[in-house]
Amino acid sequence: MANENEIKLIGTPASPFVNRVQFALNLKSLNYEYIVENLGQKSELLITSNPVHKKVPVLLHADKPPICESQVIVEYLDEIHPDLFQLLPSAPLDRATCRFWATYIDSKFFPLYEELRQTMNKEGQEAIKEEMITATQLLEEAFIKSSNGKVYFGGDKIGYLDVVLGCFINWTKHVDELYDFKTFDECRTPQLTKWANNISSHEALKSVAPAKETLTNFFVMLNFFKPPYK
Ligand SMILES: N[C@@H](CCC(=O)N[C@@H](CS)C(=O)NCC(=O)O)C(=O)O
Structure with a gap:
């Protein structure tokens, strides 16, 4: 069973969508493992984690199903950690x-x-x-x-x-x-x-x-x- 705090991010350095998630993780001071993806030769991990779009970023949180789409990921992080640098307003x-x-x-x-x-x-x-x-x-x-x-x-x-x-x-x-x-x-x-x-x-x-x-x-x-x- 994975540690409940474990976060992995599948990404590639030039992607602004990946940077968006990294920016949010940094603001919230959340540690994560960065798994670098080669988009020219997509890994089995990416294909099985994001079978719909096969794109980065993908967030892997503990042993939960993968979360795809940068805006969705940032909102997810904000919902599970509203106490750490809340991004979305309350109203x-x-x-x-x-x-x-x-x-x-x-x-x-x-x-x-x-x-x-x-x-x-x-x-x-x-x-x-x-x-x-x-x-x-x-x-x-x-x-x-x-x-x-x-x-x-x-x-x-x-x-x-x-x-x-x-x-x-x-x-x-x-x-x-x-x-x-x-x-x-x-x-x-x-x-x-x-x-x-x-x-x-x-x-x-x-x-x-x-x-x-x-x-x-x-x-x-x-x-x-x-x-x-x-
Ligand atoms: N709407 C997606 C866009 C993600 C996206 O376009 N990722 C690009 C890298 S910047 C990608 O993985 N491209 C691979 C492909 O198109 O096959 C998001 O916000 O996460």
């Missing part, structure tokens, strides 16, 4: 608002980065950048409402949306450099720009966010299988 309406924006971030905002990478022509790329601008302006408004004049989406302390969006920071920086773009811009999104600087220097994220070289190698690997980004 049902505030929780619903957080979940709304978290869904927006994963289903609308971040996919634009993959779309940009797969778009070859300049005109198409410019159209996607316009969509990115609209998305970040919406997120700026969400930040202003949620932060209440404080530093984070969660107010004075990091909350659920800080974790959900924060895990993409190094990706956005990397893509910005490749495409001569500014995801967070002092004029267009002044509050989010400050937020991005704050969150990326937070130790709980900094210690797990992929280095530039890791992202460069990951992009080379992606572009080997799919069209190049330039």
